[in-house]
Amino acid sequence: MRSTAFTFLLALVALLLCGLVGWRLSQGSLDAVFGAPATVQGELLYPTFKAHDVQRISLSANGVRAVFARNQSGGWQVEYPWKDRMDPRAAESIIGFTLGTRVAEVIPKDKIDSKQANFRDGQVGVLFESQDGRTLCKYVLGRKTAWIGTDPTTGEETPTVFIRPLDKSRKNYVYACNGDIHPLFKDGFRFLRDHQPFLFRPDMLQRIRIRNAAGELTLGREAPGMPWRIVKPLDLPTDLAAMKRLLEGLLTLRAVKVSDRADVTLPTNGTAIGSDQIAIQMFGVAGETLLDILPPQSADAATRLATVSDRPSAVFELPSKANADLVSLSALPLAVNELRDSNLTNIYIPALKSIVIQPAGRPSLLLSSIRPGQCLIGEGEDVRPANKKRLEDLLVAVTGAKIKAFITDAATDFTPWGLDKPFLTLRFLAKDNQSLELAFGSDKQGAVYVNRRGTTSVMRIGDDIIPSIATQAFQWKDSRLWSLNRFDLKKIEFKRDSLPAVVLNYDGQDEKWTAF
Known part of the structure; x- marks a missing residue:
């Protein structure tokens, strides 16, 4: 015969289990209790959150860890291992891949060789968190698979990669998912640092100051949408095509390499003799962002080192000569005569x-x-x-x-x-x-x-x-034989050789011609 205490214990356990089940049901499923079912082929692997929910990204691979977080303006910053700006396109690609990848194949975890899928050596760990620290997704990215997926929108073939979710209740399956972002994670996540020294909205740019061997010039405009003018050393109109080339060049100027300042030897006095400067200032902002470009290290050097004032920990290696893949410094119009209006006149x-x-x-x-x-x-x-x-x-x-x-x-x-x-x-x-x-x-x-x-x-x-x-x-002289006002014309007479004259009279009241 069971004791009263034992019966009470069983009742308490049953009550706790019922409470747990009820609580999980209130959350929408019993996945945490019994494990989530596998995501079916063709479905999104992570459909439960939006891009704007992601406020923090943590990555790990080969013993290297990197953490990125959104700032107050919505941009992305590297918090660790550097203090720098993250390439916004890289953040968009990582989030876009995670939200857009679809399941091509489903494999039970115990049916796959972890080493062969690259889940031991070379794997990339990915963690997304919300503003309040809640985990949005957590998974391990393995190697590319032999499967070829199909883009549901375009129908084009796409590569697939192994993904092992590490989210609670989702650890029982490995998926082959379409897409591949492995190139972003090369060289210890260094490619995730923003390689563009400038980040600005062209429509809100107020002033550009350029200093080089040719002298110093300043471009400015009075308000957004107003035309650009050269304001120093002379007040001159600008060439529209040249200004477009300059703005696009500054916006897409990209370094071959970004290094930590502690790893590069720079002049100790701040600015080196023979350095060039490009400074930009936005409407509503008191100070300017200054790009300081150091002299080339040799006459035939293809790159020049540079620093930018709002990213003190970064040193950029910018292409200085023509480059098929990148905007080079030599391609930027940086002289007065390259930027001034080349029209003889602008007469209206x-x-x-x-x-x-x-x-x-x-x-x-x-x-x-x-x-x-x-x-x-x-x-x-x-x-x-x-x-x-x-x-x-x-x-x-x-x-x-x-x-x-x-x-x-x-x-x-x-x-x-x-x-x-x-x-x-x-x-x-x-x-x-x-x-x-x-x-x-x-x-x-x-x-x-x-x-x-x-x-x-x-x-x-x-x-x-x-x-x-x-x-x-x-x-x-007017090329016309006669210059007549047709409204003043009342009579026309034709006469040729000995033929009788033909006379045309205009009746203004009836608005018609009569021949005599």
């Missing part, structure tokens, strides 16, 4: 009021009442329609011409370029009375130069521009 044609053409030694020509495809030529009572083709050629020449070379911005004597006595001067007056005057000269070799009056700049242009500009009055 609808705003033009008049043009004066002044050839040397001949009377000037005045073009007025400029409208699309037409204008008048002459002054006072001698005003007549001008040749449309000549007007078109002139406007195309001055608005479409490109500067071949910027000779100087500090000319004091214009004689060497024939600009002390220009052979042609063009004056453009806008409807708001803003004006632009261009003087054209040539040297002894026949090269053509231009100066914007009021500046000390001299530029060389192509010699094909000048022939497009008509400088003599007869060239501007």
